[in-house]
Each structure stands twice: as structure tokens, then as C-alpha cells.
Amino acid sequence: ERDMKRTIEATSTQDMPLLLKRSRPNDDDAAGLSDSTGKIDNDTETEKDTSLTCQLCSQPYTDPRMLSCFHCFCRGCLHREVEKQNAQQENRMKGPQLGGGKGPQQSFNCPTCQKSVTIPVGGVRDLPQDLHVGIEVRIAQYQSKITSKSEAVPCDVCIDSTSSGPAVGFCCSCLHFLCQQCCDHHKRARNLYQHDVVALGEAVSRERLSEVKPTCALHSKEFVFYCDTCCCLICQDCTTSDHKEHIQNAKLPSIASSSLKEDIDKLLPSAQEVVSKLAGAIDSNVKIMKEVENNEDTVSQSIKQTFLQLHQALDDRMNKLLSDLHDFALFKKTALMLQKEKFETLEQDLSRCVEFASNMLQRYTNCEIIALKQIPSTELQACINKAQSVSFGPCESGDIKLALKTDLFHTSLSNVCHLDYVCPGKSTWKSTTTDYAIVITVEAKDYNGQEYPYNDIQLEVVLKPLNDTGSAVLGKVSRPRNGKYSISLTPVCSGPHQLSITMNGQHVQNSPSSLRIEEAI
Numbered sequence: 001e002r003d004m005k006r007t008i009e010a011t012s013t014q015d016m017p018l019l020l021k022r023s024r025p026n027d028d029d030a031a032g033l034s035d036s037t038g039k040i041d042n043d044t045e046t047e048k049d050t051s052l053t054c055q056l057c058s059q060p061y062t063d064p065r066m067l068s069c070f071h072c073f074c075r076g077c078l079h080r081e082v083e084k085q086n087a088q089q090e091n092r093m094k095g096p097q098l099g100g101g102k103g104p105q106q107s108f109n110c111p112t113c114q115k116s117v118t119i120p121v122g123g124v125r126d127l128p129q130d131l132h133v134g135i136e137v138r139i140a141q142y143q144s145k146i147t148s149k150s151e152a153v154p155c156d157v158c159i160d161s162t163s164s165g166p167a168v169g170f171c172c173s174c175l176h177f178l179c180q181q182c183c184d185h186h187k188r189a190r191n192l193y194q195h196d197v198v199a200l201g202e203a204v205s206r207e208r209l210s211e212v213k214p215t216c217a218l219h220s221k222e223f224v225f226y227c228d229t230c231c232c233l234i235c236q237d238c239t240t241s242d243h244k245e246h247i248q249n250a251k252l253p254s255i256a257s258s259s260l261k262e263d264i265d266k267l268l269p270s271a272q273e274v275v276s277k278l279a280g281a282i283d284s285n286v287k288i289m290k291e292v293e294n295n296e297d298t299v300s301q302s303i304k305q306t307f308l309q310l311h312q313a314l315d316d317r318m319n320k321l322l323s324d325l326h327d328f329a330l331f332k333k334t335a336l337m338l339q340k341e342k343f344e345t346l347e348q349d350l351s352r353c354v355e356f357a358s359n360m361l362q363r364y365t366n367c368e369i370i371a372l373k374q375i376p377s378t379e380l381q382a383c384i385n386k387a388q389s390v391s392f393g394p395c396e397s398g399d400i401k402l403a404l405k406t407d408l409f410h411t412s413l414s415n416v417c418h419l420d421y422v423c424p425g426k427s428t429w430k431s432t433t434t435d436y437a438i439v440i441t442v443e444a445k446d447y448n449g450q451e452y453p454y455n456d457i458q459l460e461v462v463l464k465p466l467n468d469t470g471s472a473v474l475g476k477v478s479r480p481r482n483g484k485y486s487i488s489l490t491p492v493c494s495g496p497h498q499l500s501i502t503m504n505g506q507h508v509q510n511s512p513s514s515l516r517i518e519e520a521i
Contacts, residue, residue, distance in 0.1 A: 052137050055112055056081060060137045065127040068375055069115040070356040072130050079124045082108050113352075128375060131214040132360070132368040139209045145177075146170050146204050153200065155179035172196040172208045214367050218242070223367045226256035233367055253366035260369055263377040264357050271354050271380055274387040278347045281392035285340040289333055291398025296329040299400050299419070306404065321419060325400070328421040331447040332396040339395045346390065350383040395425065397506055403456050422457055422483075423447040424506040431499075437490045438463070438515075440475060442501060442508065444483040455480040458504050461487045463515070466496040491517045 054061050056077035063075040073081070085108045107118045120126035145153060152166035156176040167177035171186060173195035178186065186192045198204050213222050216235035223233040228249040239247050300322065307318035357376040360369065402419060426445040431438055440461055444452035461475030475487035491497065500512040 052133065052140055060141065061130075061133055064130040064133045064137070065124065066130045066133075066372065066375070067110050067115075067117045067127065068379055069110050069113050069117065070352055070376075070379075071110050071112045072133050073111070075124055075127075078127065081111055082119065082124060085109065128372050130368075131371050132364045135212055135214060135368075139206055139212050142170070142175070142209055142212065143204055143206075146198065146200055146202070149201055153177050155182055157182045167200060169197045169199050170204070172198060172204065173211055175209075175211055213365070214371075223253065225250040226253055226367075226370050228256070231373075233370060253370055257366040257369040260372075260374060260377065261361065263374070264361065264380065267377055267380040267384065268354070268357070270384050271350060274350060274384055275347070275354070277392045278343055278350070278387070281343050281394075282340060282347070284392075284394050285336050285343065288394045288396065288398040289336050289340075292329055292332045292336070292396070292400065295398060295400040296325065299325060299402050302402050306402075324419050324421065328419055328447055329400060331423075332398075332400075335396050336394060342390070343392075346383070346387055350380075350387060353379045353383050397504070399504065403454065421446050422452045422454075422503060423449075424503040424508045427452075427503055427508040429501055429508055429510070437488055440487040440489065440499075440501065442485040442487065442503075444480075444485070444503065452483040454483065457483075457485070459485050459487070460500075460502045461489065462500045463489050463491060464498045464500070465493055466498055466514075493517070494519045 052060055054064070054072070054074045054077055056073050059074075061072065061074055064072045065075045065078055066072050107116050109115065110117050155164050155167045155178055158164040158179060158181070164179040164181055166179065168180050169178045169183045170176070171178055174192075176182075177200075178197065183197060186195055186197055196208055198208065214233070215222055216233075216238060218241075219235050219237040221235035221237055224236055225234050225239065226232070227234050227238075227243050227246050228251060229246040230243065233253065234243050234250070239250065243250070303318060303321050303325065307315070353376065357380060360372070360376060364372075400419065400421075422444050423446055426447065426449050427443060428445065429440055429442040431440050433439070442459060442461075444457055446452045457480070459477050461477070462472050463475070464472040471492065473489050473491060475489045478486040478488070487501075494517045497515045497517055498512050499515050501508045502511070
């Protein structure tokens with residue numbers, strides 16, 4: 001839920017870039033790759049912003065690639081991580097207990113969240129490139145280099161920077177470090193005098209570096225089109241070289257990204273609704289767990305007080321009941337804890353998806369949106385579908401009851417005092433039909449799946465028509481025998497019905513269930 005809330009807050013903004021894979025050299029050269037967004041030298045000292053630092057190498061991102069879990073890593077780091085996990089997998093496969101291997105794995109675990117991520121056919125180089133993160137790294141490095149006073153920066157314009165002297169300024173419009181002579185030229189030139197030049201050592205805001213944009217790896221020029229044939233972003237020079245045959249299928253990034261943004265906008269309300277349901281389900285689990293704990297203490301005291309009134313012969317029975325109580329309460333708490341962990345895992349996955357998608361809509365450009373393709377919408381839909389298959393109600397109630405039957409003391413000591421530990425979720429039922437009636441047989445089970453021998457259950461069976469053509473029918477429960485109940489139902493109309501069977505207010509296994517009643521011939 002927390003991750004999903006963060007994703008929703010970020011997705012509710014306007015522009016969100018999706019990163020597209022681009023053709024790259026082989027992964028064998030991944031360790032020596034330069035950033036395809038034109039990132040400047042990694043040796044430049046930058047502030048250690050954790051959001052711009054690869055968690056594998058602890059350095060600013062180089063050619064950042066995004067996984068389906070929305071975690072980013074340097075392409076070279078990912079390549080080495082995949083090779084490492086492949087080697088570990090192959091070593092495990094060679095063990096005698098596995099009986100041989102099956103070759104390299106087609107997926108690997110994210111180093112951050114351990115989620116299984118499918119590797120594209122083309123390898124790590126075909127993973128989506130996070131252009132937005134790459135630009136943020138470039139901006140941070142430009143800012144660090146501009147404000148740094150520890151080393152001289154050469155002029156980017158002069159052919160012989162050694163004779164012109166070190167750079168004294170930086171042009172935020174053309175993204176060049178300038179010596180004094182070039183700074184003066186910027187002020188005099190007709191086409192340059194309006195450029196935003198800042199003196200080195202002066203703090204520069206991110207807004208003044210707005211000209212830092214994703215660029216083509218082949219021509220180092222800004223992306224201006226989306227090639228529908230190759231499914232990638234291209235610059236102006238690409239239209240006259242590698243993509244000149246595809247120019248008729250080129251689109252503006254704003255047009256190409258519109259459908260991707262619309263998909264996410266449609267999914268966000270459903271994701272927000274699931275976040276709300278997950279939050280409520282978690283709160284319900286916590287409350288029921290507390291209720292179980294409180295009732296455990298209450299029933300424990302009741303058991304002790306009851307047995308204090310009996311003689312020494314009842315001590316063994318008392319200890320047995322306390323043990324059963326502990327096991328029963330532990331079962332309930334364990335079941336609720338497991339369900340809570342399931343909710344939290346789903347909540348984290350959804351929140352991470354929504355946080356990233358929201359952040360993309362707010363901060364990413366159209367080109368960056370296209371580059372990610374449909375990963376955000378696909379992951380959002382997958383998480384929503386997964387959440388829709390989950391029941392948000394607590395899997396256990398907080399009720400723990402002590403049943404006292406002192407009148408049966410001489411018949412069976414075990415019936416004098418026992419815990420009401422029937423487990424509706426493990427209780428089963430089956431049905432048989434006659435010409436005019438349905439007979440339901442319910443077998444009560446305890447939390448261990450064993451027969452619940454006591455006949456003190458509040459059982460309710462309701463047959464309700466789904467087309468509103470008739471009224472609901474309440475089943476007639478016969479006298480139980482050793483935890484087995486027989487219920488007779490006589491439908492009043494034909495058509496689709498819903499059969500609900502509850503024990504002490506909770507549904508038994510496979511309840512409610514759909515039935516279709518046909519008229520007798």
C-alpha cells in the first residue's frame with residue numbers, strides 16, 4: 001500500500017516518459033560503455049544523491065536500464081550481475097541432487113527487491129533505457145562541475161584549450177564550458193548574446209539546465225521522432241541514415257506517447273481503489289489479531305478460574321485445554337499474519353508501480369515516456385489483476401470461546417470444558433438433489449483439519465436467487481452427529497442461485513458457491 005500510494009502521487013501529474021530500448025553494442029563491451037544520453041565523465045565529483053546512484057557500483061548511473069520492478073542499474077552492472085547469477089545457477093545445476101543442468105536462465109532476480117525479471121531475447125542491452133534518470137545524472141554532474149573549485153575545467157569550444165586558458169563560465173543554453181575569450185564572444189555574437197552564461201563557482205539551478213535533453217547515441221542530437229517501424233526514438237540525422245526508409249512511419253513523441261499515457265491514466269483509479277482496500281484489509285487484520293490476543297488472555301483466565309473449582313482430577317484436562325488454546329490462538333495469529341504479509345507484499349508491489357507511474361507522468365518528457373514502452377501500464381494492470389483475485393476480508397475471526405457443559409461431566413470429562421476451535425475455512429460440504437429439494441451435508445473441522453466432534457455450532461445455510469425473481473431460502477438444519485450437519489433446502493424458483501454456508505458467522509470452504517436450479521420435468 002505504501003509503494004502504491006507513492007506511485008499514485010507521482011502518476012497524477014501530466015508528462016511521464018516511458019523508456020524504449022535502443023540498439024546497442026554487445027554486452028561484452030558493457031563494462032566500458034559511455035552513457036547513451038551523453039553523460040559527462042564519471043570521474044567528475046558529484047553529490048552522492050542516492051536516487052542517481054547505482055546500487056550495484058555505488059557510482060552515478062552509466063547507461064541506466066530499468067527493470068520491470070522499476071529499479072534502475074547501470075547497463076554494465078546489470079550485465080555482470082546476470083552473468084554472476086547465471087554462473088551460480090549453473091553451479092547448482094551441476095550438483096548430484098539436481099541430475100544435470102538446463103542451460104543459462106532466462107530471468108534473474110533484481111538485486112534490490114529480488115523480484116524475478118525476464119531477460120529480453122537480446123540480453124541486457126534490450127532492457128528499457130531510463131532516459132530520465134540519465135538526464136538527471138548529467139544535470140547533477142554539470143552542477144557539480146560548475147560549482148567545483150578543486151580543479152581547472154578546459155574550454156569545450158577552443159581547439160587548443162591549453163593556450164586559451166581554463167574555462168571560467170558555462171553556457172546553460174549550448175551546454176559548453178567556456179574560457180574567458182569564448183565568454184566574451186558569447187556576449188558579442190548576434191546569435192549567442194542571449195545565451196544564459198553562468199560563472200564557474202556559482203550555484204546553478206536545475207531549471208537553468210533545461211536544455212539537457214536525451215540525445216541519440218549515434219549522432220549526439222536530440223530525439224525529434226519516434227520510428228514506428230523500429231520502435232525507437234530517432235534524431236533528425238537518423239531520418240537520413242539508418243531510418244531513411246521508415247520516415248513515413250515516423251511520429252512526433254507527443255503523438256506516440258499519448259496512448260501510453262492514456263493507458264496509465266485509465267489504470268490509476270483502479271490502483272487507487274485497490275490501495276484503499278488493502279489499507280482497510282491490513283487494518284482489519286491488525287484489529288482481529290489484537291482481538292485474538294485479548295481473547296486468548298480472557299479465555300485463559302476463564303479456564304483457570306473454572307478449573308480452580310474442580311478437584312485435582314481435572315488438572316490434566318485443564319493443561320490440555322490451555323495447550324489447545326495456545327495452539328488455536330497461534331493458528332489464528334499465524335494465519336492472519338501470513339495474510340497480512342501477503343497484503344503488504346501486494347501493497348508494496350502496487351505502491352511501487354503507482355509511485356513510479358505517477359512520477360513518470362509528472363517528471364518525464366514525451367520522449368522518456370515512449371522509451372519505457374508499456375512497462376508501467378503492464379505492471380499496474382498485472383498488480384491490479386492480482387489484487388482483484390485476493391479476498392480483502394480477514395481469513396480468521398477474533399472469536400475464541402469456551403464451551404461449558406457441566407451436566408455432561410459424568411458422561412465425558414472432555415465434554416465438560418472445551419475450546420470452540422471449529423475452523424469454518426477448513427470445514428467441508430457436499431450436496432445431493434432430489435426432485436424438489438437440495439440436501440447439503442456439512443462436516444465441521446478444527447484448525448488442524450480434523451473432525452470437530454462437538455455439536456455446538458451456529459450453522460446457517462441460505463439459497464439466494466441472483467435474478468431477483470424470488471426470495472432467499474433458509475435451510476433447515478437437522479440434529480448434528482459428531483460434527484456432521486444435514487440441511488434441506490427447497491428452491492422456490494429456477495435460474496442462477498448463490499449458496500452461502502456459514503459457521504459462527506464465517507463462510508465454510510468453497511462458500512459462497514454458484515448453483516443453477518432447473519425446473520423439474
